[in-house]
Amino acid sequence: MNLGLSMSFIISGVLILMIATLNLRLGQHSSDLALHEMSKTHIEAVYEMLLFDFQKAGYDIDGAISSPIFLATPDTIAFEANVEADPVLAGNPPIVMWGYTDQMVPGSGNPDHRILQRIVSSNMVIDTPGGSIVTGATTDEVTNIGIGVTRFELQYYTAGSNTPMTFPIAASDMSEIRRIEIFVETQPREGVGMPGGEVRFPASQWRKTIVPPNLDL
Amino acid sequence: MTAHNGNDMNGYAEVIQVVGAMVIFSIILLSTNRYMLSNTQQQVASEVEMLAVTLGQDLIEEALLRPFDSVTVDGHIPIQMPEEFAAPNFPHTTAGNRSDIASYEGYHGWEEVMDTNLGPYEISAEVHYVTEDDPATPTTIRTRHKRMVVTVTNPSLTNPVRVAYVRTYNHD
Numbered sequence: 001m002n003l004g005l006s007m008s009f010i011i012s013g014v015l016i017l018m019i020a021t022l023n024l025r026l027g028q029h030s031s032d033l034a035l036h037e038m039s040k041t042h043i044e045a046v047y048e049m050l051l052f053d054f055q056k057a058g059y060d061i062d063g064a065i066s067s068p069i070f071l072a073t074p075d076t077i078a079f080e081a082n083v084e085a086d087p088v089l090a091g092n093p094p095i096v097m098w099g100y101t102d103q104m105v106p107g108s109g110n111p112d113h114r115i116l117q118r119i120v121s122s123n124m125v126i127d128t129p130g131g132s133i134v135t136g137a138t139t140d141e142v143t144n145i146g147i148g149v150t151r152f153e154l155q156y157y158t159a160g161s162n163t164p165m166t167f168p169i170a171a172s173d174m175s176e177i178r179r180i181e182i183f184v185e186t187q188p189r190e191g192v193g194m195p196g197g198e199v200r201f202p203a204s205q206w207r208k209t210i211v212p213p214n215l216d217l
Numbered sequence: 218m219t220a221h222n223g224n225d226m227n228g229y230a231e232v233i234q235v236v237g238a239m240v241i242f243s244i245i246l247l248s249t250n251r252y253m254l255s256n257t258q259q260q261v262a263s264e265v266e267m268l269a270v271t272l273g274q275d276l277i278e279e280a281l282l283r284p285f286d287s288v289t290v291d292g293h294i295p296i297q298m299p300e301e302f303a304a305p306n307f308p309h310t311t312a313g314n315r316s317d318i319a320s321y322e323g324y325h326g327w328e329e330v331m332d333t334n335l336g337p338y339e340i341s342a343e344v345h346y347v348t349e350d351d352p353a354t355p356t357t358i359r360t361r362h363k364r365m366v367v368t369v370t371n372p373s374l375t376n377p378v379r380v381a382y383v384r385t386y387n388h389d
Contacts (some may be wrong), residue, residue, distance in 0.1 A: 004230075004232050007235075008231040008232045011235040011236065011239060014238055014336075015235070015238060022249060026253070027255075028250065028371065032257075033256060040263070157316075158316075162315060162316065179279075202260075204264065205264065205268070206267070206271070208275060209275045
């Protein structure tokens with residue numbers, strides 16, 4: 001075999017390898033884009049729900065509820081709010097609780113997925129400051145959000161400060177909360193395989209500081 | 218001898234063809250890489266932009282909870298409107314803390330830097346009187362409408378994000 005032919009074989013081999021690598025990278029890139037879009041869709045669904053509830057903290061039909069927040073930890077909050085503006089519940093608003101649990105999401109390929117829980121119940125009694133539910137809500141009143149939340153963090157601010165309140169927040173200080181900062185991160189259930197066997201989960205994040213009007217009165 | 222030289226030439230011709238193919242493929246590879254980089258940049262930019270809009274909205278929502286004007290801070294209802302409202306060309310705020318700002322126009326000149334995991338965001342606000350006929354242009358006369366424009370910048374943003382809101386005093 002002459003030298004020219006041998007060289008062309010080698011170069012062709014390199015070329016084929018490059019084509020294969022490019023093909024693989026394009027596939028990974030497309031997956032990455034699609035999964036990122038999925039994360040964004042998930043985060044939009046979550047923040048719509050969060051905004052709906054948090055904006056109404058302390059709201060009741062007859063007027064603002066005095067000291068409506070009675071549980072405020074880095075990943076759980078409970079407050080009174082007549083979120084559906086239900087006349088039947090006027091004067092006796094339900095408790096709204098949002099918490100990031102330790103429960104894994106069934107069927108998810110992402111090891112960081114946990115259930116974000118929303119409970120709206122008039123029957124619920126919460127042990128403060130521990131945050132455990134003493135008297136449970138019915139199954140209908142619990143919404144388990146398992147669409148890929150990997151981080152859910154809360155911070156609380158008083159009226160005159162840009163520095164978050166330090167945890168644990170004393171029960172007597174709960175009435176001082178005026179602003180709540182929410183940070184949520186979602187990731188898809190399946191990741192993109194990277195060279196070396198690593199799996200990457202394209203994340204989407206959302207951060208918002210909510211000033212519930214009924215806390216600022 | 219002549220045939221041997223001819224074979225060599227044929228072999229080199231193939232090498233030249235393969236090198237040519239490699240050059241063409243390299244050009245394709247470069248443009249594909251550019252396309253993927255551009256997509257990734259868009260992906261990051263969308264995240265950065267989403268947070269920028271949220272931060273701008275946060276400031277506006279907070280300002281909406283403040284009284285419309287410094288003369289209405291204690292629930293006072295001005296008899297002469299808009300003559301009693303604060304003079305146009307509001308002074309820049311001197312508040313060191315957002316929570317210390319007492320009225321809507323008090324946010325004029327507010328500037329802060331917020332550090333996030335997507336980099337630092339610079340937030341600034343301007344408040345001006347506007348007229349009903351032209352709510353986008355600041356005016357130097359007192360009216361019942363004030364427009365707040367919040368500008369948010371980030372090193373990853375090509376253009377700053379601007380969020381605007383026109384607030385109207387409705388207490389008749």
